Amino acid sequence: MLLPVDDSKSVLALGMTAEEITVLSRSYHHIDVLPSAHRYKIIIIGKEIVDDASTGNYLSCLADEGTLVVVGSGNIRREIKRKGLICLGDYAALPPKQPRLFIPLTSKKIREIGISFHSPGSRRSKLWLSLARKLNAIGIIEHLRRNTVSFWSNSVNFSNKNTIKNWISERVGWEVIDLIIYAGSDAVDRKITALAISSDCNKKVIARIADTDLGTLAIKRESEALKRLAQSSINNLVPSLIAEDKYGPYFIQLQSCFPKSAGQCRKLSNLHIRFLAELSKINRIKTPVNQTAEWKMLSAPLELPDTINNMATNLVKNGVAGKIVECHMSHGDFVPWNIICEQNGILVYDWENSNPTGFPFHDVFHFIYRQAALVGPWPGSLALLKAMRKSAACLAHESKIIFEPVLALSLWCIKEYLCKPDSRLIELAIELNRTKNE
Template identity: 25%
Template sequence: MSDDRLTHLDEVAPRLWPAPHTVAVGATGAAGTEPVGEYLLLPSARHPRLLAPTGRRAASAVVRHSGEGRHASARLKAAVLAAGLRAGLGRVVWRRRLQICLPRGAASGSLVAHLGTVLDREVVMGMHLGPPRANRKPVLQLLDPAGRTLAYAKLGVDALTDSLVGQEAAALTALAAADTGSVRVPALLHDGTWQGHRLLVQSALPVWQPRRPLDAGSLAAAVGEVAAIGRVDDVVLSSSGYWRELGERLDRLPDGAAAERLRTSVDRIGRAAGAVPLSFGASHGDWTPWNMAAVAGGLLVWDWERFRTAVPVGSDLLHHRLQTDLVARLENPPAAAAGTVLGAAALLAPLGVAPRTGLLTALLYSADLATRYLTDRQLEAGARLGNVGVWLLPALDRGIAELEGETWT
């Protein structure tokens, strides 16, 4: 199996259907076993991107949602495929399916059966098969057989993803008790374990509602609403908990040239701006166009696994800009990173951040993101942007040179 999505399927199948289940593409199962479930592999069994239930309505709903938060042509493709499935094409066209079997008479102990018990109703599931990255983990869309999306489940598969799932459960609990203004957050429905790994279930946000355009002002305002949670102003950088924690994370980094270079850069930031007062507040931590949808009732935001409190105000807006640019300029990540750092003053102005503070905030954000990549060993995991030394660290150093030329009066 050369396709990396098939590798992903190989990895997750035993977690979704533990032994004595057997899972195979297109095969009917060994003697003495009986089929207990099957899934469509879309768009094809050779290069699957999506696992969908076979029921017409549920399959169609899974495919429609797979276009969510993606560009217009991906949404259109998803809509066309969804319409075909709804019309019953699934039976005819996608014959090579994922077949789940159990020894005759064995009790089913699948994850989806467990989730049905958790939600106390019959559920079916769909799942996206993703590209390699260190934080890859199964995210299951849970639907009723009529195709209504009920919830999303996330399952940890190793130490990193277990901690992310745990952090998301804690974040959703904290956010349920906070005022997030127009930002709408999923409710935590279940916080538990499955086969020794963290499992959470959260309510589905109504992403099927008609979309509204999201202008820069509303985006900045929404970042401000999240940052208002526990916000404190005028904290001197070098005496902040944020600075201390960044230092501790840097100390714990695995040895390597990139880690050395990053430590040197952060020392320079401390010398140039350690005495500068900053505002700190909560941050989503992965505030990107594909983790949100603007609808009439507010801004729907999911994927809170990187939520933190007491982060420099504006970090989420910088992340949004960087991630958007990284997608728009696939071939030039260094330019995207440099553009974010050097454009920070203008970008953060709507949040009331002074220009020089804006630059400092962007440097802290970049150092923080580089630390995250190195901590998560994204390079070793084969992530596209895993080598921060070639795109993020040069932008950081360029911005630091700018910062060192500033006078803070």
């Protein structure tokens, strides 16, 4: 993200795990784990290097105007300073055990924006970020310095040329002074999300970066969704697509940034229902159930628990395949942490899982279930099904789409289990079967 994009040069990676080197190989094809005879434009020192003397020896391998990256903190930093290198920037890596959020430690304002950039779902993470925000407000940042990634150069003439930061600056027409980075999980379709900031912090843009083929496909799906939304009645409640292109080994998308003036809303409200009703007007089509993506999953060979498998079998036996349903554009990951609540409406981002012809009411079910399962508290399967039915009925009234509870809930339950298996979905399936005639 912050290194020059040039895979023709060799990178020296020291003290790094095999997994870290594998990730690095997505961007650089030539990676040495021991120094060779030549000098390197980029040297990365991982946490496994603890010998200060050896660090000093490795620094002699750094080419002119080269970049040194140090993961972690400690005595190595003092040795680097003693060798006369210039610190280009420090980034706090949070949480320390499994870093996902990287915040520049430059100014209080940028740190404040960085701490607020990612909205975690868990209570523990929310409490941690709340404490970090309060400590930053009074200028205490030692807790952020305990686990850092720092960038150094042996030249006062270091340039951001050939970096993603410079690429973004050229596309938006103003200088990007720094990036706040959310790496997320290292899945095969992973996307890195960065917030690019101007020097006065008044200009911001979101960058989505992929370094895998599946990640690139996910970003392109989101771009297509944003293009459709731009022509809709809710275009002011979703990000605007600014640019997308390939740069070196990366595929990058730029989109507008929402203000973080408001927070999440953990409960489904009338604002959510009104938004989903407007979303249901986009690309609304009538189609047989067996032509939907959700139904086509049933025709593939599946390994499912008996309860979920019986649910799928019953749907096939009940002859609903030819039933006509009204499908429409869906979000695909409609959850509190992808939504900003304001007084008169909600702002919704992260459209990579959007389906142009999604099954009706599934966004409602997804919101209620994921909030209960991932954040809590879990109210029990009966209470959750009642909440799903009630909210879907409200959306049916608002959108004028017929709600068939057993069909909609069964297909959603199977799809959800295939995406993220969980014993609580089996619980829900049992309860749905027991109460299907109520």
